[in-house]
Amino acid sequence: MKTQEIIETPSLAATFFRALGTGGKRPGLVKTLPKVELAIPSVTLDAQHIARYAALTGFSASQGVPLIYPQMLTFPLVTAYMCSPECPWPAMGTVHLANSIEQYKSLRAGDTVRVEMGTGQLFTHEKGQGFTLDLRILRDGELVWSATQSLLRVGVKETAGQPFASQLALDTSLSCQTEFTAPADIGRRYGAVSGDRNPIHLTAITAKLFGFKRAIAHGMWTKARALSYLLPADPLERASTAVEFKTPLLLPGRAALWTERSSNGAQFEVRDKTGMRPHLRGQLSY
Amino acid sequence: MTSTTPIRRVAILGGNRIPFARSNTVYSQASNQEMLTATLQGLVDRFNLHGERLGDVVAGAVMKHSRDFNLVRASVLSTTLARETPAFDIQQACGTGLEAAMIVANKIALGHIESGIAGGVDTTSDAPIALNEKLRKILLDLSRAKNGAQRLAAAMRIRPSMLVKPALPRNGEPRTGFSMGEHAEIMAREWAIPREAQDELALKSHQNLAKAYEQGFFTDLMTPFKGVTKDNNLRADLTIEKLRSLKPVFDKKVAPGQGTLTAGNSTPLTDGASAVLLASEEWAAAHKLPVQAYITFSEVAAVDFFGKKEGQNSEGLLMAPAYAVPRMLARAGLTLQDFDYYEIHEAFAAQVLCTLNAWQDKVFCKNQLGLSKPLGKIDMSKLNVNGSSLAAGHPFAATGGRLVATLAKMLAQKGSGRGLISICAAGGQGVVAIIER
Numbered sequence: 184m185k186t187q188e189i190i191e192t193p194s195l196a197a198t199f200f201r202a203l204g205t206g207g208k209r210p211g212l213v214k215t216l217p218k219v220e221l222a223i224p225s226v227t228l229d230a231q232h233i234a235r236y237a238a239l240t241g242f243s244a245s246q247g248v249p250l251i252y253p254q255m256l257t258f259p260l261v262t263a264y265m266c267s268p269e270c271p272w273p274a275m276g277t278v279h280l281a282n283s284i285e286q287y288k289s290l291r292a293g294d295t296v297r298v299e300m301g302t303g304q305l306f307t308h309e310k311g312q313g314f315t316l317d318l319r320i321l322r323d324g325e326l327v328w329s330a331t332q333s334l335l336r337v338g339v340k341e342t343a344g345q346p347f348a349s350q351l352a353l354d355t356s357l358s359c360q361t362e363f364t365a366p367a368d369i370g371r372r373y374g375a376v377s378g379d380r381n382p383i384h385l386t387a388i389t390a391k392l393f394g395f396k397r398a399i400a401h402g403m404w405t406k407a408r409a410l411s412y413l414l415p416a417d418p419l420e421r422a423s424t425a426v427e428f429k430t431p432l433l434l435p436g437r438a439a440l441w442t443e444r445s446s447n448g449a450q451f452e453v454r455d456k457t458g459m460r461p462h463l464r465g466q467l468s469y
Numbered sequence: 470m471t472s473t474t475p476i477r478r479v480a481i482l483g484g485n486r487i488p489f490a491r492s493n494t495v496y497s498q499a500s501n502q503e504m505l506t507a508t509l510q511g512l513v514d515r516f517n518l519h520g521e522r523l524g525d526v527v528a529g530a531v532m533k534h535s536r537d538f539n540l541v542r543a544s545v546l547s548t549t550l551a552r553e554t555p556a557f558d559i560q561q562a563c564g565t566g567l568e569a570a571m572i573v574a575n576k577i578a579l580g581h582i583e584s585g586i587a588g589g590v591d592t593t594s595d596a597p598i599a600l601n602e603k604l605r606k607i608l609l610d611l612s613r614a615k616n617g618a619q620r621l622a623a624a625m626r627i628r629p630s631m632l633v634k635p636a637l638p639r640n641g642e643p644r645t646g647f648s649m650g651e652h653a654e655i656m657a658r659e660w661a662i663p664r665e666a667q668d669e670l671a672l673k674s675h676q677n678l679a680k681a682y683e684q685g686f687f688t689d690l691m692t693p694f695k696g697v698t699k700d701n702n703l704r705a706d707l708t709i710e711k712l713r714s715l716k717p718v719f720d721k722k723v724a725p726g727q728g729t730l731t732a733g734n735s736t737p738l739t740d741g742a743s744a745v746l747l748a749s750e751e752w753a754a755a756h757k758l759p760v761q762a763y764i765t766f767s768e769v770a771a772v773d774f775f776g777k778k779e780g781q782n783s784e785g786l787l788m789a790p791a792y793a794v795p796r797m798l799a800r801a802g803l804t805l806q807d808f809d810y811y812e813i814h815e816a817f818a819a820q821v822l823c824t825l826n827a828w829q830d831k832v833f834c835k836n837q838l839g840l841s842k843p844l845g846k847i848d849m850s851k852l853n854v855n856g857s858s859l860a861a862g863h864p865f866a867a868t869g870g871r872l873v874a875t876l877a878k879m880l881a882q883k884g885s886g887r888g889l890i891s892i893c894a895a896g897g898q899g900v901v902a903i904i905e906r
Contacts, residue, residue, distance in 0.1 A: 358713035
């Protein structure tokens with residue numbers, strides 16, 4: 184199949200309304216995920232945008248382009264796909280279940296890259312139908328960064344695909360590393376930087392419409408916040424990280440980072456401040 | 470004319486301490502002098518030294534009021550020892566207690582004295598708070614003033630803020646501005662000591678100390694004080710889960726968000742005192758006091774912890790024992806594995822683990838210690854068998870006496886053997902010793 188190239192990324196407001204407009208999809212049993220390939224042929228990494236991102240997530244300038252930052256570049260593709268007729272389910276109410284990232288070469292501000300997204304696999308999850316999206320960043324034709332985003336359509340009764348298998352070791356010997364605050368406006372601020380203005384992240388009122396008590400932090404913000412503590416002070420050439428999102432972090436909130444470090448990485452969880460409830464669980468290696 | 474006495478064996482006859490208490494708890498009203506006096510008197514009572522003139526009493530405190538310039542002599546005068554017993558103060562940070570024991574031991578070995586007491590005391594509750602430095606200078610100017618005009622001029626410089634901002638004592642290293650904990654955090658990073666290993670060592674310390682209390686190990690090593698009979702930092706029911714739930718506390722300046730040292734795997738500020746009775750074998754026999762063990766070797770080392778030489782980083786502040794021990798082993802003709810017990814003062818769990826790692830590290834042993842092969846591992850089941858500072862607490866100058874008395878008793882119980890003592894101290898120093906029976 185042919186890759187559909189997206190030259191112009193749609194405006195945020197347009198995306199939002201399109202996302203709302205896809206609510207009517209009722210696909211029934213989806214046996215296989217239709218193959219779709221989308222690409223943005225040329226994007227230049229913007230130092231200012233990276234700095235804004237770093238300021239929100241706690242990364243320092245010395246850490247270089249944050250390992251998790253390139254996911255920002257893929258967001259327009261993921262949105263375009265989710266709002267398109269090819270995506271069997273509506274964008275709203277699709278939950279981010281897991282995210283894994285692999286960096287093969289470090290990126291620098293000013294690099295011009297090609298951003299790709301492809302549909303992946305269906306998988307069965309106890310709460311509904313899961314599917315994956317493969318995200319890729321290429322520089323001069325060379326794959327430098329890839330990620331797999333696992334999404335979940337909650338409440339789908341008849342599901343297809345292999346059962347969801349956690350990639351993470353169930354290790355309980357984590358210890359409290361630090362606590363951090365998730366400010367009340369972090370959803371709006373991260374939304375402004377990432378483009379992900381899902382109403383569940385913006386205000387308590389808009390979040391209530393979708394069944395949340397209060398606005399919740401972007402999972403990718405929480406992951407970035409954790410990685411900003413865990414990654415070394417200097418840029419890395421190769422690194423990989425995987426997380427699974429467990430429970431929402433309500434805003435404003437206070438969370439604790441629990442870790443078990445090794446010489447070349449860490450296992451970690453972001454938990455609530457009592458340390459009893461995990462918001463996300465993950466691993467990092469470099 | 471020269472006549473030399475052959476060097477004599479130095480016997481450890483026993484020790485005494487008051488239970489250690491976390492800063493600003495049960496001993497918050499007790500002074501250094503009170504605590505040291507109670508500890509000395511307990512030792513005098515146990516060994517029936519009433520009216521006895523000892524050769525010397527050497528002790529010290531790290532945190533000391535200027536009025537306590539003769540702290541040890543003043544304490545001796547408050548005990549039932551003969552008032553003719555001389556005494557003096559020393560100070561070598563956390564090495565004070567062990568250094569005091571070495572001084573007394575050396576005098577005995579050379580025949581200068583027959584018996585003596587070594588000890589140490591510290592309080593961070595009854596800490597010396599100095600006047601605001603600017604105010605102090607003004608008051609000195611005031612006292613030097615010769616007339617009313619000069620006095621008025623000096624007094625006019627006093628500001629209310631000087632009264633509310635006194636000079637507080639700090640547990641910090643003047644040359645680096647970092648606290649002991651921050652230095653230990655830097656060391657833990659340098660030696661890649663994981664948090665988990667530190668928490669495990671802390672847990673073991675508490676478990677071992679709790680077991681020692683259960684077995685009555687401290688019954689003849691301790692005098693109750695202010696109604697306290699047990700180190701109040703000890704948490705017999707401590708769990709690894711509890712230790713894991715503690716946040717790092719020393720990382721803000723040195724490794725934000727990446728710290729590994731917590732309140733659980735670092736020693737708390739502590740109040741307490743300890744003392745040990747040392748003597749020649751002849752004196753011990755004459756007083757019908759059994760010998761528990763002998764002090765045989767000691768070594769002191771210091772490291773350059775703040776200079777940078779030819780691009781090489783300076784040494785970790787608390788790494789001096791890593792240098793002192795191999796030097797002492799070489800003199801004694803022993804290997805690191807020739808010991809039945811290791812008493813390594815747990816200033817921080819990380820400090821112990823850094824030292825043990827250094828001794829196993831080929832590069833460190835070759836480049837820093839000049840050894841052809843690493844000292845190697847120790848049997849961890851022989852380390853701090855009856856608990857150590859992480860559980861008991863660490864009144865700076867009192868730790869040396871605690872270790873000497875504890876190790877001597879362990880060797881006495883075992884019947885024969887050899888033990889190693891290692892203590893790190895502020896200022897990049899380390900005091901180590903060998904005790905044998």
